[in-house]
Amino acid sequence: MNRQTLFLGCVIPLRFPGIEVAARFVFRELQIDCVELEGYSCCPEPVVLGIADHVLPVAVSARNLSLAEQAGADLIVLCNGCFESLAEAEAALRHDDRLRTSVSGILAGVGRRYDGKVLIRHFIEFLYEEVGLERIRRSLKAPMEMAVAVHYGCHLFRETGGADTLRKPQMFRELIEAAGARLVDSGLEQLCCGFPITQLDKPQALRERLGPKVRALGSTQAEALIFCCPACLNQFESGQGELKGLGIDAGPYPCVHLLELLALAMGMKPSALHLENRLGATKEFAECFWE
Amino acid sequence: MAIDPIVALLGQRLSRENLRTELDGRRLTIELEATEIVPAIAALLAAGPVRFVTLAAMDAGGDIDLLYTLEVDRRLVTLRAAIAKEASRVQSVIDLLPAAEMGEKEAAELFGIEFVGLTRQEKLILPDNWPADKPPLRQPLTGDVFPQARLPVENLLRDATSVRVAPSSLARREAAGLPKQPAIASADAQSMQEFVELVKRTGFDRRAGYDWSKRKLRYK
Numbered sequence: 001m002n003r004q005t006l007f008l009g010c011v012i013p014l015r016f017p018g019i020e021v022a023a024r025f026v027f028r029e030l031q032i033d034c035v036e037l038e039g040y041s042c043c044p045e046p047v048v049l050g051i052a053d054h055v056l057p058v059a060v061s062a063r064n065l066s067l068a069e070q071a072g073a074d075l076i077v078l079c080n081g082c083f084e085s086l087a088e089a090e091a092a093l094r095h096d097d098r099l100r101t102s103v104s105g106i107l108a109g110v111g112r113r114y115d116g117k118v119l120i121r122h123f124i125e126f127l128y129e130e131v132g133l134e135r136i137r138r139s140l141k142a143p144m145e146m147a148v149a150v151h152y153g154c155h156l157f158r159e160t161g162g163a164d165t166l167r168k169p170q171m172f173r174e175l176i177e178a179a180g181a182r183l184v185d186s187g188l189e190q191l192c193c194g195f196p197i198t199q200l201d202k203p204q205a206l207r208e209r210l211g212p213k214v215r216a217l218g219s220t221q222a223e224a225l226i227f228c229c230p231a232c233l234n235q236f237e238s239g240q241g242e243l244k245g246l247g248i249d250a251g252p253y254p255c256v257h258l259l260e261l262l263a264l265a266m267g268m269k270p271s272a273l274h275l276e277n278r279l280g281a282t283k284e285f286a287e288c289f290w291e
Numbered sequence: 292m293a294i295d296p297i298v299a300l301l302g303q304r305l306s307r308e309n310l311r312t313e314l315d316g317r318r319l320t321i322e323l324e325a326t327e328i329v330p331a332i333a334a335l336l337a338a339g340p341v342r343f344v345t346l347a348a349m350d351a352g353g354d355i356d357l358l359y360t361l362e363v364d365r366r367l368v369t370l371r372a373a374i375a376k377e378a379s380r381v382q383s384v385i386d387l388l389p390a391a392e393m394g395e396k397e398a399a400e401l402f403g404i405e406f407v408g409l410t411r412q413e414k415l416i417l418p419d420n421w422p423a424d425k426p427p428l429r430q431p432l433t434g435d436v437f438p439q440a441r442l443p444v445e446n447l448l449r450d451a452t453s454v455r456v457a458p459s460s461l462a463r464r465e466a467a468g469l470p471k472q473p474a475i476a477s478a479d480a481q482s483m484q485e486f487v488e489l490v491k492r493t494g495f496d497r498r499a500g501y502d503w504s505k506r507k508l509r510y511k
Contacts, residue, residue: 010452013473014460021467036474039482041451045443052440056495060447063489106492109309110485199439274467 004034004126005073007064009082010042011230018273019230022263023078023123029139029266030131034076040064043085046155047196058099059106061089066107066114074119076126078259080155080229083122090120091160122156123259124228128171133178141267143180148261149222149253150176150183151213151236153229154192175258176226179265186216195235203246210239211248224254224285226261233257237279254285295319297335297368304334311492320369325381328359328372332387335363346394348402353434353500353509355402357381359391373497374404376432377509383408401428433510434500441508444499449506451476451486 006027012019027034044060064086068075077083093100094116107113121129127136150173157165169190176183194209214236217225227233233255240252260273275286294302295312297319302310311322323331335341342362349356354373361368374381383406385392395406396415403426414421421427436444443453450456452475465471472478476486487503490496500509 008473010454010475013464013469013475014452014454014456017460017464017467017469020464020469020473038474039476039479039485040474041476041486042447042453044447045453048440048443049447052436052444053493053495053498056490056493059489059493060486063486106489109492110489112485272468274463277463 003073005037006034007075007077009079019257022259025263025268043082046081046085058089059103062103062114065118066112068118080153084155084158086120124171136178140265144265146223147184147221148181148224148226153232179261184220188213188216193232193235195231214251228258252281254281318367325372329382343388343390348398350430380405403429435498
């Protein structure tokens with residue numbers, strides 16, 4: 001097996017450093033030797049840039065994959081969007097001869113090559129398949145005994161090679177339960193958070209995506225929402241505060257990344273996550289519940 | 292793979308290691324800076340017979356592309372240069388290739404390019420009273436990037452990230468006990484240089500109309 005390398009993306013290290021702190025803690029607790037990918041760039045962002053250009057996103061992803069391949073490393077990806085960008089670029093390079101020739105030429109021009117030897121895994125897959133639920137349960141010091149709801153994030157459904165699109169969402173659910181939490185469902189878990197629409201029409205995104213999701217949570221006893229995508233987490237955390245202005249009286253709910261949940265369950269001090277830098281209910285949740 | 296002799300010659304004369312080229316059978320396209328067109332043609336003429344075939348202009352959004360097509364050693368060679376609309380000025384090649392005069396006049400009239408050294412100003416295509424500041428085939432300056440993608444594109448090309456690398460973000464990292472700079476390309480000059488070169492090789496910066504010196508798109 002190759003070395004494991006964390007692909008942090010942009011949003012986690014620059015907007016949610018607490019998730020990076022949690023990731024490093026969780027992997028250390030699980031005795032998984034991870035290094036960072038040095039000199040990487042944005043994955044790049046899978047929705048808007050994919051529309052803006054056909055070659056650029058694949059070339060940028062291929063450079064990231066080349067960095068990992070040169071380091072003899074496989075990638076553990078901490079963000080749904082990054083996973084989709086990298087996995088789709090990898091698949092495109094494998095199946096589209098013309099694109100591969102074009103991108104290989106671009107890479108060669110900067111002294112790089114990519115031979116398709118990097119295994120790209122979402123951190124959920126890695127924790128579930130490589131580490132296993134039992135080992136995670138054994139690592140817990142303070143199981144998170146609370147009712148939580150899950151938001152999968154659209155890109156978590158992305159699979160290459162014809163695999164079951166519900167594979168990773170199911171793993172996500174089982175990992176939350178392995179952390180000791182009780183899952184409650186609203187029925188709208190699979191609905192998009194609205195983040196991509198926000199870039200086009202924010203009120204519509206809030207009214208037709210985030211609003212219905214948060215309203216549906218009112219029928220559950222959820223004390224927090226669990227995410228595995230920093231963009232979705234950001235959409236919920238910042239967007240919930242704006243729902244009242246649109247006449248949607250629901251929430252707000254604290255927003256917690258799965259790695260933060262696991263880190264806390266494994267004994268990390270809540271203060272180490274610096275949730276005081278987060279918004280609204282997440283901040284209050286940290287102060288009232290964990291401190 | 293052996294380097295194409297024409298590309299090698301121009302690379303040497305222009306002191307360029309990585310000329311961007313496209314080869315399609317016997318047809319070779321070489322991308323040059325606008326200032327390199329005259330020395331490139333001079334270099335080809337000094338090396339052997341060259342026949343001027345045509346000069347075509349095309350509105351590429353942010354630039355006017357000029358495509359000088361030549362026959363060199365029984366091959367069709369196109370020298371392609373992007374003339375920024377903000378400047379719209381390039382050196383004439385008629386001292387080297389007199390037959391290019393018609394093409395330069397056409398590009399001047401229809402696309403508003405000023406060819407420095409093109410002295411005969413009589414109109415070729417347009418009526419004499421056509422206003423000089425309204426070249427009919429020239430569109431307003433724009434680029435390929437639609438409005439909603441402009442911020443992510445500027446972030447990506449400036450910092451190699453999807454979000455801005457703000458001092459407050461770096462301070463929060465430090466406060467959380469993390470290295471101040473994440474291991475992203477923009478934190479390392481060599482990695483960033485490689486990233487920029489990669490983007491340039493995709494041609495996206497040109498299509499998008501990105502100004503590397505101002506680190507933003509040339510249009511809003």
